[in-house]
Amino acid sequence: SQQGEEDPQALSIQEGENATMNCSYKTSINNLQWYRQNSGRGLVHLILIRSNEREKHSGRLRVTLDTSKKSSSLLITASRAADTASYFCATVYAGNMLTFGGGTRLMVKP
Amino acid sequence: KAGVTQTPRYLIKTRGQQVTLSCSPISGHRSVSWYQQTPGQGLQFLFEYFSETQRNKGNFPGRFSGRQFSNSRSEMNVSTLELGDSALYLCASSPSTGSSGNTIYFGEGSWLTVV
Numbered sequence: 189s190q191q192g193e194e195d196p197q198a199l200s201i202q203e204g205e206n207a208t209m210n211c212s213y214k215t216s217i218n219n220l221q222w223y224r225q226n227s228g229r230g231l232v233h234l235i236l237i238r239s240n241e242r243e244k245h246s247g248r249l250r251v252t253l254d255t256s257k258k259s260s261s262l263l264i265t266a267s268r269a270a271d272t273a274s275y276f277c278a279t280v281y282a283g284n285m286l287t288f289g290g291g292t293r294l295m296v297k298p
Numbered sequence: 299k300a301g302v303t304q305t306p307r308y309l310i311k312t313r314g315q316q317v318t319l320s321c322s323p324i325s326g327h328r329s330v331s332w333y334q335q336t337p338g339q340g341l342q343f344l345f346e347y348f349s350e351t352q353r354n355k356g357n358f359p360g361r362f363s364g365r366q367f368s369n370s371r372s373e374m375n376v377s378t379l380e381l382g383d384s385a386l387y388l389c390a391s392s393p394s395t396g397s398s399g400n401t402i403y404f405g406e407g408s409w410l411t412v413v
Contacts, residue, residue, distance in 0.1 A: 219399060230302075230388060231404035238399055276341065283395045284329050284402055285354045288341035 194277060194289040202297050207264040209292040211277035212257075218280045220253060222262050225274045225291075234262070234275075267296045299325060302391050302405035310411045316377040319408045323370050323391030329353075330372040331402070332364060335386040344387075347372055348395045379412045386410075 195210045213220070219238045223231040235251045237244045237260065243252050250263040260277055274293050278286040303322040311317050323330050332344040343356040347366035364374040370391075376383055386407045392400040 221402060223404070228386075228409075230304075230406040231390075233401055233403055236399065236401050278341075278402075280400075280402075283348075283354045284331055284346050284390070284392050284400055285343050285356075286331070286333070286341075286390070286402060287343065290340055 194275075194292045196292060197290065198293045198295075200295045200297065201267055203267060203269055205267055205296075207267050207271070207294055207296070209262045209275050209277075209294070211260045211262070211289050213260075213277075213279045213287075213289075214258065215279075215281055217255075218282075220251075220260050221278050221280065221286065222249075222251060222260075223276045223278065225276065227273075231276065264294075267294075269296050269298045272296045302389055302403055304387075304389050304405040304408050306408060307406065308409045308411075310413060311379050312413055313379055313381060315379050316375060317379060317410060318373055318375045319387055319389075319410075321372045321374075321389030321391075321405060323372070323389075324403055327391035327393050327403075328370050329392040329395040329400070330366055330370060331390045331392075332372070332374050333388040333390065333404075334358075335388060335407070336382075336384075341388075344374065346395065353395055376410075381412050384410060384412045 221236045222234040237253045248265045274291045276291045278288045329348045331346040346354045366372045388407045389405045392402045
């Protein structure tokens with residue numbers, strides 16, 4: 189069973205707008221990783237944030253982690269049509285075993 | 299540096315048959331994990347191997363098995379295939395295991411259709 193929930197399940201925005209996706213989880217974690225998946229393809233790693241970190245940036249991506257609320261968010265700024273994909277958060281609490289949320293389907297309209 | 303390579307990319311099997319999927323991790327990576335992705339159950343962890351030893355196992359029946367070779371390459375096998383085994387099978391690799399900061403990289407997956 190999936191540990192986390194992602195919210196919203198689907199998001200549709202215009203190019204240039206920001207997109208925010210949220211992820212909640214249930215148990216203590218070592219780290220949390222965000223991935224992107226284009227239809228029918230593999231997962232592309234976006235950002236890893238450790239349990240002792242609160243915020244990380246990578247290009248147009250910003251990830252926050254609140255361990256007291258057991259939640260994380262992914263912000264994509266100035267979205268592009270090429271950002272259209274499904275986004276997943278995954279938590280790690282043992283070894284390299286990832287537990288995924290259900291994902292957010294993002295559509296960016298040109 | 300080449301990414302995680304999975305073969306075959308697509309395959310069709312008949313119920314009752316068995317299938318073997320192969321994964322070559324990123325060079326230097328010693329941890330290999332396998333995941334199943336279906337529309338109904340989402341992404342689920344199958345097992346993780348490190349230095350040829352299974353480290354963790356997900357909640358799947360014994361028909362699902364795997365192994366890792368001394369060069370870190372891994373295979374997973376599904377015996378007595380069922381229609382519900384139709385899925386995208388994803389392999390992931392990481393340099394090591396057990397630390398708080400291992401980035402885990404995925405391959406493109408193997409699409410299995412059971413008819």
